[in-house]
Amino acid sequence: MKASNGEILLEVRNLVKHFPLRRSLKDIMQGKRSAVRAVDGVSFFVRRGEILGLVGESGCGKTTTGRVLLRLEEPTSGEIIFDGQDITQLSRQEMTRLRRRMQIVFQDPYDSMNPNLDVFRIVAEPLRIQGLARDHDEVTERVARALADVELTPVEEYMHRYPRELSGGQRQRVAIARALVLDPDFIVADEPVSMLDVSIRGGILKILMRLVRERGLSLLFITHDLSLARHFCDRIAVMYLGKIVEHGAADSLVYRPHHPYTQALMDAVLSTDPRQKHIFTGLTGEIPNPANPPSGCRLHPRCPLATGLCRTEEPPLVEHKDGHWAACHHVEQSLARLEAKVTTAAAAEAE
């Protein structure tokens, strides 16, 4: 078993992705530039053999981050260091070669597969693109191995089926097999189970977990579901409006969220236990427009702890304790508030 040995496989430094907006003539005359700041200075790392969860609400930039990592979208600026090499500098050709080691699994397997190809051709396609499909027997063997890895067995039974003949769970297994056929070191999985029924998503997660634990694969698991991230990921990074506001070990993040945003997010996750009556405090207002994010800390217009400092100065993402990082000017107050809340809840329960 190749467990996580702490070695960093991928490191992202100050990654930025802006999508330019169409400008009116007036804006152009006035020299105004505007862009949706989908990813706006994001830094994190993924170790070998670990699962990092990237969590946030829709529109926070988590999907764009995943796509930029593989340069499916070109970054506006920043560095993506994969195995010691800054891949933002690589040519198209070099990038294609590198994709042998970096793969992605999308949310909707039906959308990301050619419906006219059978399972064999879908899974073999990356080999063909990489020019590794010269020997038919070898291709067959590698496809069969990938299908066995995702437990689509007996493989002969699935090889010549079409996507429409498969269930949602089976299709997602094919998508994972396609990512695995090149034997990558790193996989981005973007909401891989969010379209699946709860009774089958566990099967997909188990496969991914096994690959990570047995082969030392690294996984960036993008999800909106904090409960899922808590039970599946080793570490979790939380995004809000194009920024990572907090990251740390899954347990630490869930039991001791440092950032007011993470605390509010945790608060909104409902318990499946009906005896735990839920008191939702939440945040006021709504997520601002990422084309025009607030100054300073992006949460300040919604944050109960915000001060003048938060309005003017952006808080840096700093390490507080044992690999737990947060970007907040008022972490102490935030933690004190959390503690007070826990005490009140315990007192209410005792009553």
Next chain:
Amino acid sequence: MSELVVQDLRMYYQSRRGQVRAVDGVSFTLAPGKALGIVGESGCGKSSLGITLLRLLPPNGRVMGGSVRLGGEELLTMDEETFRKNIRWKKLAMVFQGAMNALNPVLTVGSQIAEAILAHERVTKEEAERRAKDLLAMVGINPARYGHYPHEFSGGMKQRAVIAMALACNPQVIIADEPTTALDVMVQAQVLKAISDLRQRLGLSLILVSHDLSVVAQTCDEVAVMYAGKIVEHGPVEEVLVRPRHPYTQGLTQAFPDIRADRAPIVSIPGTPPNLLSPPSGCRFHPRCPLADELCAREEPELVEKGAARHRVACHQVSVSGEVAEVRFA
């Protein structure tokens, strides 16, 4: 306020390959002011149940039998004209899945709610507008936004506006089909809070259809678990979700880990839900059930009270006193 009593309801879709038994012998009673959650996976018949109650079936959907009574009045055999005039939207209303995306983009949200009132009641335009504004306020939207268009509303506001619209004619029972499914958690919390407030204020009964156990755990009094067109377990949420007895419910609760619980692998239930064109014999869950024996394959278990009051289970492996082996899915 009146009681909703559903007995042995059957609704099949007619297809070229035969009948799809989407709702196949469903019985439950919903007391006035209570909230019932219907949980289950896609294709288990939970949404079909909603449109059957409201008699909004597609052309190939046919009620095959059973009875639906609201306040003692039989709804299934009532003629369409009477049903439309007196029941649909007036007493029984529905919030459809994804309804917030069905708002007309070129009409203001407020006028669409007023329109719903004018379509069913003889009131003046001014009266309809006033009531629409009250409804908006009731779901936590500032009535000043009456004249705003759907694109000026956030997802959560649109969903609340759609709920307000379902309330246009003061119904007694609301059926909400996955009302928070496409929403982010914080917005979900706001919408669920709006629904709870409304129930308290208006004494509404609620049928909440959801695949999400946590939504039902936090909003409903009772839960019915559906599998392959049938209710397999039904009772108070504190009973069914805390001490699930049916092996399928046990699996479902294990597959839905609580965020505050200790870290645990996420389990799955082996196999896939059956095709409702030709459901399995006996208990429909038996091909996927670790406890199944020969009896389960042969004979269909009845949904009966076992162990606790009002806790009904349809499983041969659950004893009369409610004892059952604990099933650990992996």
